[in-house]
Amino acid sequence: MTETPLSEQAATWWRTSICDISPGQIAFRGYPIEDLIGRVSFPAMIWLMLRGDLPEPQHEELLQAALVASVDHGPHAPSIAIAQMAVSCGLPLNGAMASAINTLDDVHGGAGEQALELYANVLERMDAGAKIGEAAAAAIDVFTAAKGAYLPGFGHRFHPIDPRSGRLLELVDACVGKGGVAGRHAAAARAVEAALRMRKGKLIPMNIDGATAVIYGELGFAPPLARGVFCLSRAVGILAHAWEQTGRKDRNKGPMPKAFGYRYEGQPRRRLPER
Numbered sequence: 115m116t117e118t119p120l121s122e123q124a125a126t127w128w129r130t131s132i133c134d135i136s137p138g139q140i141a142f143r144g145y146p147i148e149d150l151i152g153r154v155s156f157p158a159m160i161w162l163m164l165r166g167d168l169p170e171p172q173h174e175e176l177l178q179a180a181l182v183a184s185v186d187h188g189p190h191a192p193s194i195a196i197a198q199m200a201v202s203c204g205l206p207l208n209g210a211m212a213s214a215i216n217t218l219d220d221v222h223g224g225a226g227e228q229a230l231e232l233y234a235n236v237l238e239r240m241d242a243g244a245k246i247g248e249a250a251a252a253a254i255d256v257f258t259a260a261k262g263a264y265l266p267g268f269g270h271r272f273h274p275i276d277p278r279s280g281r282l283l284e285l286v287d288a289c290v291g292k293g294g295v296a297g298r299h300a301a302a303a304r305a306v307e308a309a310l311r312m313r314k315g316k317l318i319p320m321n322i323d324g325a326t327a328v329i330y331g332e333l334g335f336a337p338p339l340a341r342g343v344f345c346l347s348r349a350v351g352i353l354a355h356a357w358e359q360t361g362r363k364d365r366n367k368g369p370m371p372k373a374f375g376y377r378y379e380g381q382p383r384r385r386l387p388e389r
């Protein structure tokens with residue numbers, strides 16, 4: 115039997131180092147909310163909540179760039195399509211957002227987590243003495259043996275070259291130039307892209323998840339947070355499309371207009387045998 119008072123047991127059960135709230139007082143990571151309001155940007159607030167302290171301005175800028183870059187990819191992106199369909203079925207905005215965010219998994223939007231793990235594997239091999247090209251090739255082999263041929267963070271359904279990736283890497287390079295980040299994740303990602311190109315005989319370019327994973331890695335975010343922070347960003351686009359759909363009359367909107375059928379691939383029409 116423990117002798118700790120029940121009230122203390124309950125407080126320990128719900129312990130946190132994030133926010134400290136008492137009647138009339140709210141503080142995050144030690145900073146009173148009245149100090150934060152009006153002085154701290156939303157990206158800096160995200161950093162404070164997740165990392166425990168405020169970011170350096172140049173790190174805040176990189177995080178902001180990643181958040182801006184991934185807000186939306188139009189109604190053909192599964193998450194956005196789901197948000198529209200959910201609203202047309204009567205879900206309120208929060209329900210539509212939850213449904214949409216649930217699709218941000220390994221193949222769509224959530225690939226950043228795996229991409230960051232892949233880059234980390236390259237970097238571990240380099241720390242153990244491997245040259246960057248060998249490290250990338252070995253990390254790709256390990257990934258494909260475990261998870262299949264599609265490397266996370268590379269390739270895109272629509273874009274031959276993802277217009278977001280180059281700009282994001284440009285900002286990373288500029289930050290490296292100012293000594294703000296080390297540039298190791300950017301180098302690892304580029305080495306993976308080069309190794310993939312050699313294997314496939316064509317460029318499978320880095321996509322938004324691969325490029326934002328570079329930023330999250332350079333900034334020291336753990337791989338699962340690459341996915342989590344991506345969800346924060348994409349939630350903006352999801353909300354905007356769900357809200358736009360709210361103003362429309364569509365009811366029970368399916369994935370295609372009614373005039374378009376689908377292909378049936380099952381048994382030809384047949385009869386139940388007579389008993």
Ligand SMILES: CC(C)(COP(=O)(O)OP(=O)(O)OC[C@H]1O[C@@H](n2cnc3c(N)ncnc32)[C@H](O)[C@@H]1OP(=O)(O)O)[C@@H](O)C(=O)NCCC(=O)NCCS
Binds near residue numbers: 221266271322
């Ligand atoms: C996003 C994705 C689904 C788009 O796929 P797609 O354009 O329909 O590509 P396909 O499946 O038609 O593949 C076309 C070719 O590129 C190759 N390819 C495409 N993406 C690849 C990847 N990430 N890794 C390795 N090869 C890839 C395919 O093997 C195929 O090669 P082949 O012509 O020799 O058969 C795919 O690139 C992917 O799964 N990427 C990884 C997950 C990811 O990063 N998701 C976030 C997207 S923003």
